[in-house]
Amino acid sequence: MSTPAIEVWGLRREFRASQGLFAPPRRVVAVDDVSFSVPAGSVLGVVGESGCGKTTLARMILGLLEPSGGEVLVDGKRLVGMDRLARARLIQPVFQDPFSSLNPRRRVRDIIAMPLVAQGNVTTSEIGRRVAESLERVGLSTEQGTRFPSQLSGGQRQRVAIARALVLRPRIVVCDEPTSALDVSVQAQILNLLAELRRDLGLTYIFISHNLAVVEHVASEVAVMYLGRIVEKRESEALFRDPRHPYTRALLGSVLTPEPGLGVPDVGLGDIMPDPANIPPGCRFHPRCPACFAPCAATGPRITSLEDGLVECHLAG
Amino acid sequence: MSALLEVDDLRVTFGSTAAVRGIALKVEKGETHCLVGESGCGKSVTSLAVMGLLAKGGKREVARLSFAGDDIRDYDEKRMSHLRGDRMAMIFQEPMTSLNPAYTVGSQMTEVLRRHRGTPRTQAVDRAVQLLTRVGITAPGLRLGQFPHQLSGGLRQRVMIAMALMCDPELLIADEPTTALDVTVQAQILRLLAELQKDLGLGILLITHDLGIVARVADRVSVMYAGEVVESAPTAELFRAPRHPYTRGLLSCVPVPGKVKRDEPLGSIPGVVPRIPPGFIGCAFKERCSYAEAACASPLPRRYIGPAHEMLCILPEGSGA
Numbered sequence: 001m002s003t004p005a006i007e008v009w010g011l012r013r014e015f016r017a018s019q020g021l022f023a024p025p026r027r028v029v030a031v032d033d034v035s036f037s038v039p040a041g042s043v044l045g046v047v048g049e050s051g052c053g054k055t056t057l058a059r060m061i062l063g064l065l066e067p068s069g070g071e072v073l074v075d076g077k078r079l080v081g082m083d084r085l086a087r088a089r090l091i092q093p094v095f096q097d098p099f100s101s102l103n104p105r106r107r108v109r110d111i112i113a114m115p116l117v118a119q120g121n122v123t124t125s126e127i128g129r130r131v132a133e134s135l136e137r138v139g140l141s142t143e144q145g146t147r148f149p150s151q152l153s154g155g156q157r158q159r160v161a162i163a164r165a166l167v168l169r170p171r172i173v174v175c176d177e178p179t180s181a182l183d184v185s186v187q188a189q190i191l192n193l194l195a196e197l198r199r200d201l202g203l204t205y206i207f208i209s210h211n212l213a214v215v216e217h218v219a220s221e222v223a224v225m226y227l228g229r230i231v232e233k234r235e236s237e238a239l240f241r242d243p244r245h246p247y248t249r250a251l252l253g254s255v256l257t258p259e260p261g262l263g264v265p266d267v268g269l270g271d272i273m274p275d276p277a278n279i280p281p282g283c284r285f286h287p288r289c290p291a292c293f294a295p296c297a298a299t300g301p302r303i304t305s306l307e308d309g310l311v312e313c314h315l316a317g
Numbered sequence: 318m319s320a321l322l323e324v325d326d327l328r329v330t331f332g333s334t335a336a337v338r339g340i341a342l343k344v345e346k347g348e349t350h351c352l353v354g355e356s357g358c359g360k361s362v363t364s365l366a367v368m369g370l371l372a373k374g375g376k377r378e379v380a381r382l383s384f385a386g387d388d389i390r391d392y393d394e395k396r397m398s399h400l401r402g403d404r405m406a407m408i409f410q411e412p413m414t415s416l417n418p419a420y421t422v423g424s425q426m427t428e429v430l431r432r433h434r435g436t437p438r439t440q441a442v443d444r445a446v447q448l449l450t451r452v453g454i455t456a457p458g459l460r461l462g463q464f465p466h467q468l469s470g471g472l473r474q475r476v477m478i479a480m481a482l483m484c485d486p487e488l489l490i491a492d493e494p495t496t497a498l499d500v501t502v503q504a505q506i507l508r509l510l511a512e513l514q515k516d517l518g519l520g521i522l523l524i525t526h527d528l529g530i531v532a533r534v535a536d537r538v539s540v541m542y543a544g545e546v547v548e549s550a551p552t553a554e555l556f557r558a559p560r561h562p563y564t565r566g567l568l569s570c571v572p573v574p575g576k577v578k579r580d581e582p583l584g585s586i587p588g589v590v591p592r593i594p595p596g597f598i599g600c601a602f603k604e605r606c607s608y609a610e611a612a613c614a615s616p617l618p619r620r621y622i623g624p625a626h627e628m629l630c631i632l633p634e635g636s637g638a
Binding site: 049050153154155156183184185186187188189191192195196210212213214216217250251253254255256257258259260261262263264265266267269271273 | 355356453454455469470471472499500501502503504505507508511526527528529530531532533534535552553556557566567568569570571572573582583584585586587589
């Protein structure tokens with residue numbers, strides 16, 4: 001086991017949701033006591049439904065959002081409170097929507113150069129060299145570097161976003177739904193590119209997605225989030241072969257693989273939708289859980305360690 | 318007996334772009350026909366053209382367009398608007414943008430009936446309650462008084478479905494009905510649609526980019542590329558023996574749990590979807606196709622390679638695969 005490239009300890013974030021002029025604001029716990037570590041060169045997949053806190057988690061790890069508690073360590077250095085420029089050299093984002101994450105009024109090469117320019121101590125010729133290197137890495141031509149984002153396709157724009165993330169040679173890239181806005185054929189190109197870059201540059205990814213098939217393809221370890229907590233975290237192969245948490249099972253059961261004749265599965269989750277502003281007592285999944293029994297409504301389950309990960313469920317104890 | 322919906326040689330152009338280039342399709346009563354393809358292939362434009370809802374600037378030409386045996390090709394806007402929402406209904410991808418945020422669920426649902434049928438308000442409300450229950454919404458009375466923003470995404474899409482069913486339609490056109498939803502909710506909504514179809518004998522034209530959905534719900538699939546149907550077949554046959562190089566490429570791009578190994582590259586289709594000008598001749602896929610040859614620049618024959626399996630490609634029988 002190699003040393004962890006990134007460690008997260010007890011990360012927590014609360015929001016205050018206004019309920020109107022005179023009512024007291026409600027506390028919404030978006031991320032609740034999340035811990036994990038990712039070994040250098042591997043990929044942690046984070047999955048869960050919308051509202052489970054996966055994007056809030058990503059924003060805290062990237063330093064875009066102040067945590068209410070907890071620590072993020074990259075190579076043993078504390079990220080919370082670190083200088084922005086130093087942090088940018090360690091960790092970089094790739095976001096979902098390459099249409100809104102690129103400045104439409106700048107040329108591609110200037111977009112990619114931005115992180116270097118912001119560092120302030122890099123010479124113009126060095127910037128030119130590094131931008132050219134980044135463009136080539138992601139499979140874009142020098143000519144494409146002179147265009148504006150609007151002149152590129154969705155897949156090409158996502159390549160630009162990846163080139164921008166790589167130009168500072170970070171240790172860690174946080175990918176938040178990097179292929180969700182793309183067509184399947186383009187998604188495959190981008191996933192293949194990300195895999196190639198990881199191998200060639202020894203990058204570590206935190207890969208957030210709602211698409212479980214994609215996560216299975218790229219991740220070495222997978223964390224399943226439900227209402228702000230990691231309810232199961234396992235080695236990828238084990239999780240997909242033998243999911244232990246009822247929520248993971250339901251999630252995997254809902255994936256529609258391209259196999260005709262199987263019909264649409266009944267996932268048995270009922271109609272209650274998870275609401276982060278209204279987290280149920282006991283196990284937070286119990287109102288939807290097909291395997292719910294007496295203790296689930298009363299007390300929250302403890303984390304059970306498994307050989308290949310951990311799970312937070314009364315049934316696993 | 319004629320099919321519920323029959324379209325032949327449909328063409329749509331927007332200025333100098335040919336969005337739909339001569340497609341034919343049929344939806345039978347009780348059947349789900351899936352139009353699948355990537356963004357920009359013309360699948361949504363096809364459904365809008367059928368409904369007579371093309372945006373300004375869109376020009377439609379069609380050799381045959383019939384609905385339940387009636388020729389609706391030359392219907393004017395007034396006659397089409399009688400059909401829409403009544404005998405043919407639609408659901409769209411993003412229920413938040415297709416529901417009016419300023420009106421309650423109840424007033425939007427009952428408007429459909431009152432407008433098309435002149436049904437009195439109380440009766441229309443009864444029908445709305447009944448349908449909301451049918452689509453699995455608990456406390457329908459409460460929901461009728463709520464505004465769309467007070468509902469979750471899954472609930473909104475259920476409301477959209479219930480609204481589409483208000484007038485007992487015969488044909489339902491669903492454009493990416495679950496794309497904005499979580500996988501768990503998606504499974505619930507698709508099960509609901511399948512159930513409703515069985516009970517009501519609906520014909521469904523389902524537009525999607527998701528081959529997983531196609532495999533699980535479609536009876537028949539038409540694969541669209543650059544404004545054409547390049548391959549059309551019964552679902553099981555298309556997935557078992559895809560013939561068109563584009564269909565094969567598309568299927569190889571999808572990561573299938575348990576089938577594609579980690580760290581092995583996924584199949585991908587190089588290049589991007591081209592823009593096709595009107596009057597284009599030959600195969601639109603030839604620049605991205607590894608089997609392309611000189612003859613691909615000539616007009617392509619539409620070939621039957623099985624009783625119900627047709628494709629638009631010159632590849633000889635049994636090659637490539």
